[in-house]
Amino acid sequence: xxxxxxxxPEMSVQEAETVTLSCTYDTSESDYYLFWYKQPPSRQMILVxxxxxxxxxxxxxNRFSVNFQKxxxxxxxxxxxxxxxxxxxxxxxxxxxxxSKLTFGTGTRLQVTL
Amino acid sequence: xxxxxxxxxxLVMGMTNKKSLKCEQHLGHNAMYWYKQSAKKPLELMFVYxxxxxxxxxxxxxxxxxxxxxxxHLFLHLHTLQPEDSALYLCASSQDRGLYNSPLHFGNGTxxxxx
Numbered sequence: 001x002x003x004x005x006x007x008x009p010e011m012s013v014q015e016a017e018t019v020t021l022s023c024t025y026d027t028s029e030s031d032y033y034l035f036w037y038k039q040p041p042s043r044q045m046i047l048v049x050x051x052x053x054x055x056x057x058x059x060x061x062n063r064f065s066v067n068f069q070k071x072x073x074x075x076x077x078x079x080x081x082x083x084x085x086x087x088x089x090x091x092x093x094x095x096x097x098x099x100s101k102l103t104f105g106t107g108t109r110l111q112v113t114l
Numbered sequence: 115x116x117x118x119x120x121x122x123x124x125l126v127m128g129m130t131n132k133k134s135l136k137c138e139q140h141l142g143h144n145a146m147y148w149y150k151q152s153a154k155k156p157l158e159l160m161f162v163y164x165x166x167x168x169x170x171x172x173x174x175x176x177x178x179x180x181x182x183x184x185x186x187h188l189f190l191h192l193h194t195l196q197p198e199d200s201a202l203y204l205c206a207s208s209q210d211r212g213l214y215n216s217p218l219h220f221g222n223g224t225x226x227x228x229x
Contacts, residue, residue, distance in 0.1 A: 004156065009154075035217065042222055043202065043204075043222045043223045043225075044220050044221065044222045044223070045204065045206075045218070045220035046220070047217045047218070050217065091157070097212075098162075098170075098211040098212065099145070099147055099159055099162050099170065099208075099211060099218075100159060100162065100170050100172065102159070102218075103156065104156040104157040105156060106154055106155060106156055
């Protein structure tokens with residue numbers, strides 16, 4: 001069975017600053033994918049960024065980037081120039097196949113302050 | 115984004131009631147999913163439909179009954195629920211079941227309270 005651990009239940013960042021959300025995972029598969037989803041107060045989960053495990057280059061999407069350390073099974077999310085709209089729950093997930101093999105973490109609530 | 119629409123947004127029901135949750139996707143996807151989201155727990159996959167055929171059922175109690183009449187609509191029929199079934203129920207869709215190249219698109223969820 002695979003597991004995803006998000007050890008930070010809550011984080012806070014000032015507007016325009018940078019914050020890093022932690023995620024570690026465990027899987028016995030060698031080929032898998034990693035995701036970060038954002039869930040704002042509207043409750044709709046939105047894909048933020050994804051990473052293929054066999055790619056060494058870290059994925060980036062505008063202000064969002066990841067630090068993927070395969071050996072350490074770590075997949076942290078960095079948000080640069082934080083904005084008020086970034087306030088949400090952030091979920092890390094690992095996928096080793098179809099939906100039944102998509103495992104989510106318990107989430108990190110990010111607050112953005114002025 | 116309104117690609118996946120869920121109704122109702124909130125639902126309060128007694129343990130003896132029967133109700134249904136509805137999900138509709140406008141993205142032309144072939145797979146649809148029901149997830150349960152409880153506080154401080156990871157999302158739990160309940161059911162997966164691919165091309166209107168149920169392909170996965172993650173040991174969900176029979177008081178939850180899914181229905182997928184076509185590739186755009188998904189229902190979750192509820193009857194004789196328990197208070198511990200109170201949660202946010204999320205519907206999602208994807209182009210196919212390989213989630214990397216066709217990631218999940220979620221609806222806004224139905225907040226269910228069982229009294």
